Amino acid sequence: MGYRVLRVWWGIVQPRKQGVKCVVRRRGQILLVQHTYGARRADWDLPGGGVKRGEEPRAAARREAREELGIDSPDWTLLGDLFARVDGKRDRVWCFACDFDGPALDLDRAEIADARWFGERDLPERTARWVPRILTMAARPTRIGRGVEGEGGLGSAI
Secondary structure: OHHHHHHHHHHHHOOEEEEEEEEEEEOOEEEEEEEOOOOOOOOEEOOEEEOOOOOOHHHHHHHHHHHHHOOOOOOOEEEEEEEEEEOOEEEEEEEEEEEOOOOOOOOOOOOEEEEEEEEOOOOOOOEOOOHHHHHHHHHOOOOOOOOHHHOOOOOEEO
């Protein structure tokens, strides 16, 4: 119910939001999650969330991975940024990647319904619309230019 009310409010106000998506890799596999909320709960998505006021996007990626997955890695590589209009919001999504070889995940069940490792060529049929685009970004070398903390933002539209 709360998510539906937010979607109506977003459609009227059209706020600008900043978020992060996290590509977590382990031995040639990618971690995808299913959220407990939203219109596309059945879709597999990359973990991530919002950037808090005054927070650097890299710090937000680290915080979201820690909160949602129990992963506390300081080594997040900026892949670039994307722009989208989602649910009436104008979103800028910073994309980061890290390699994980730690202990088992510790999922926040209030936010994450399921999490699974998938081969990069064996992704599930139902993924969030920007997953293929972000994984393409993760597969190419990082480009340096404008962006966060002096690193490259690609500024692509989703």
